[in-house]
Amino acid sequence: MKVTPLDRIVLLMTCLLAAYQVAVGINGLENVPTITYTIAFGVLLVAGLLIIILGYAVLDSPIVVMVSTMIPLSLSLGLIWEHVGVLRYPYLVFTILGFLAIIVTRSIRMPGRLPTLILAVVHGVAGMIVFLLPSILAAMGTTRPGFALVGLGGALIGLGGLLLSFMKTGKPIVSGEIILRILPGILLLMTIAFVTGFALA
Amino acid sequence: MPPPPASAFVWASTVFRVVNKAMAIIRWIRTKVRAYLTLIKSMQTGLLLSTGLAGYLSAHTAPDLGVLSGLALSLTLAISGSTILNMWYDCDIDTLMNRTHNRPLAAGKVTKPEALWLGLILSLVGVGWAFALNGLYGLVVFAGLFIDVVVYTIWLKRRTSWSILWGGISGGMPILAGRVLATGQVDIVGLLLMMAVLFWIPTHILTFTMRYFDDYQAARIPSFCSSYGFDATRAIIALSAIIAAASIGVAGVMIGVQAGALRLMAVLSSGLLLLSFATVFRPSEQVNFSLFKYASIYMLASMILLSL
Numbered sequence: 001m002k003v004t005p006l007d008r009i010v011l012l013m014t015c016l017l018a019a020y021q022v023a024v025g026i027n028g029l030e031n032v033p034t035i036t037y038t039i040a041f042g043v044l045l046v047a048g049l050l051i052i053i054l055g056y057a058v059l060d061s062p063i064v065v066m067v068s069t070m071i072p073l074s075l076s077l078g079l080i081w082e083h084v085g086v087l088r089y090p091y092l093v094f095t096i097l098g099f100l101a102i103i104v105t106r107s108i109r110m111p112g113r114l115p116t117l118i119l120a121v122v123h124g125v126a127g128m129i130v131f132l133l134p135s136i137l138a139a140m141g142t143t144r145p146g147f148a149l150v151g152l153g154g155a156l157i158g159l160g161g162l163l164l165s166f167m168k169t170g171k172p173i174v175s176g177e178i179i180l181r182i183l184p185g186i187l188l189l190m191t192i193a194f195v196t197g198f199a200l201a
Numbered sequence: 202m203p204p205p206p207a208s209a210f211v212w213a214s215t216v217f218r219v220v221n222k223a224m225a226i227i228r229w230i231r232t233k234v235r236a237y238l239t240l241i242k243s244m245q246t247g248l249l250l251s252t253g254l255a256g257y258l259s260a261h262t263a264p265d266l267g268v269l270s271g272l273a274l275s276l277t278l279a280i281s282g283s284t285i286l287n288m289w290y291d292c293d294i295d296t297l298m299n300r301t302h303n304r305p306l307a308a309g310k311v312t313k314p315e316a317l318w319l320g321l322i323l324s325l326v327g328v329g330w331a332f333a334l335n336g337l338y339g340l341v342v343f344a345g346l347f348i349d350v351v352v353y354t355i356w357l358k359r360r361t362s363w364s365i366l367w368g369g370i371s372g373g374m375p376i377l378a379g380r381v382l383a384t385g386q387v388d389i390v391g392l393l394l395m396m397a398v399l400f401w402i403p404t405h406i407l408t409f410t411m412r413y414f415d416d417y418q419a420a421r422i423p424s425f426c427s428s429y430g431f432d433a434t435r436a437i438i439a440l441s442a443i444i445a446a447a448s449i450g451v452a453g454v455m456i457g458v459q460a461g462a463l464r465l466m467a468v469l470s471s472g473l474l475l476l477s478f479a480t481v482f483r484p485s486e487q488v489n490f491s492l493f494k495y496a497s498i499y500m501l502a503s504m505i506l507l508s509l
Contacts, residue, residue: 022468023461023506034464042468049472053494054487 001180003055010184011048017191018045025198029082032092036078037198043070044191056180059164062106065119068164069102072126072157075194079133079150083142098122123161130154134197146200153193160186236305240288240316241281248501249280249375255504256379256394259456271334272382275342276375278327283346283371285320287354289313294359298416324350331378338382345374359421362428365406366399373398376504390455394507397448401500403441404477407434408493412486435480438492442477446470449503462506473499 003011018041026037047067050058058064073095080091102122105115131154138148163179163186253276257269288295288306295307305311324346332339349371357364373395380391410417410424411434417424425434450470453463476492 019465019468023459023465027461038464038468042471045468046472046475049495049498050491053498054491057487058491 001056001177003051007184008052010188011052014184014188014191015045015048015052017188017195018042018048021191021195021198025195032081032088033078036074036081039074040071040078041191041194043067043074044187048187051184065106066099066103068161069099069119069123069126072123072130072154072161073099075154076126076129076133079129083133083137094125098125127154127158127161131158143201147197149193149197149200151197153190153197156186156190156193160190232310236310237319240305240311240319241284246277246280246284248497249372250276251501251504252394252398253375253379255508256376256381256391257383258508259380259390259394259452260383261456262383268334268382271330272338272379275327275330275334276378278323279331279342279346280327280375282320282322282324282327283349285316286324286350289316289320290350290354291358292316294420294422297420298413299419300413300416335382335385337385337387338378341374341378341381341387345371345378348374360423362423362425364423365403365425368406369399369402370395372402390452393448393452393455397445397452397503398500400441400445400448401496404438404445404473404492404496405500407438407441408480408489408496410434411489412493431484432481435484439474439477439481442473446473449507453507456507458507459509462509466503466506469499469502 021041022038022045025041026034029037047058077091077095080087084091098118099122101118105118131151133151134143134154135148135151137143138145138151160183163174163183167176167179250273253272254269257272258264288304292306292313295301295304301307306313306316328339328343328346331342348367353364353367353371357367376398377387377391377395380394381387384391407425411426411431414424414426418427425437429437450463450466453466458466472495473492476488476495479488480492
């Protein structure tokens with residue numbers, strides 16, 4: 001399916017917001033969250049640019065699964081590092097091992113459901129952290145209420161990932177065309193939620 | 202009702218003739234402007250101009266609007282002039298290549314003498330203006346034009362694939378010129394910025410020569426692909442991307458670019474390196490084309506970031 005001019009504009013806005021977040025939105029944080037958020041929004045920025053240049057064909061690449069995992073993994077690591085000090089190093093180990101496991105299971109042909117299982121566990125844990133942690137922190141009053149928007153961004157990234165996964169497995173809950181039609185909008189809304197949430201934290 | 206006087210008919214027909222002539226002139230101007238914009242490769246000229254402006258702004262001196270306007274106009278004229286002179290000289294090649302046979306000169310929309318005069322006038326005014334602004338700046342602008350037209354296009358382009366090196370050096374001159382105009386000297390940062398453009402150019406041009414390999418063969422223009430093969434060309438592209446990204450990064454640190462802008466540069470450089478390595482390890486027409494496009498966005502974004 002072709003990327004329409006409107007899709008390009010929406011994706012460009014997503015890229016500009018992600019660029020803003022990398023350049024301005026994460027100033028003043030510790031080193032590890034700065035690096036992890038830079039990776040998350042950097043991947044979003046470069047991926048957006050590649051979709052603008054190449055169209056949705058870029059989503060057919062097998063590397064997409066590995067790269068798209070980097071966004072929730074690095075975001076969740078940054079959130080844990082900032083807000084749950086006691087879990088910093090255990091979660092850092094989980095992140096590294098999880099990412100390596102996804103690279104290995106996606107690079108080497110493996111029988112059975114192991115690659116899907118590993119992807120579901122790593123993606124699921126990271127996604128739940130990005131969705132739940134900001135919402136809980138905001139509800140408890142540890143951060144300002146606006147930080148809950150990061151959780152909304154987490155929900156949207158989960159939705160986008162879910163739709164793409166269904167499409168890739170050939171069992172879409174809605175047609176592939178509809179998924180691709182709404183994907184730029186989901187990406188933009190997700191980025192707006194993240195950028196606003198971090199700004200209001 | 203009495204018939205209108207004869208003078209009214211004369212007046213109306215005169216107005217009609219004048220309007221008709223004015224419309225014809227407007228149409229002619231529009232056609233010419235369209236042809237000239239293609240002749241100066243407006244996108245490429247714009248990209249090179251942006252590097253010149255970034256070179257000037259990278260010095261972070263108090264911006265002088267008069268000097269900045271002078272820089273923009275003199276560079277635009279000199280770059281446009283040299284581009285037209287290149288097209289004038291390469292007209293015979295352009296007619297042989299599928300990609301370029303519709304260019305204004307090759308298609309006969311602009312005559313050769315017209316292009317030569319236009320190229321010479323724009324070049325002379327641009328270089329003259331540059332010298333009037335600052336002697337050293339003028340010298341760098343002149344060097345860029347001379348290397349591009351004489352060394353690259355006339356002397357080497359049809360002889361060796363290594364001509365791209367000289368094309369790259371001339372492409373790096375606008376950013377050096379901008380830096381020289383701001384600082385009054387050729388400094389390390391200026392040379393690093395020039396090197397960044399020099400090594401960025403293969404990621405742009407070599408991917409282009411791979412995409413239009415048959416065209417270059419038909420016109421008998423030596424390219425890296427025809428001299429050393431596609432694999433070696435891809436390796437050179439990846440190596441160039443590493444050096445270009447490193448040069449921009451080091452220049453950014455030396456200029457004192459803010460941490461946020463440096464982070465963004467690192468992200469964009471990672472994208473460039475990723476695509477460059479993809480051309481080596483997973484070569485395809487799609488990856489090649491995306492690198493070609495991404496390289497332009499990368500350069501423009503880097504120039505904006507260096508200016509902050």
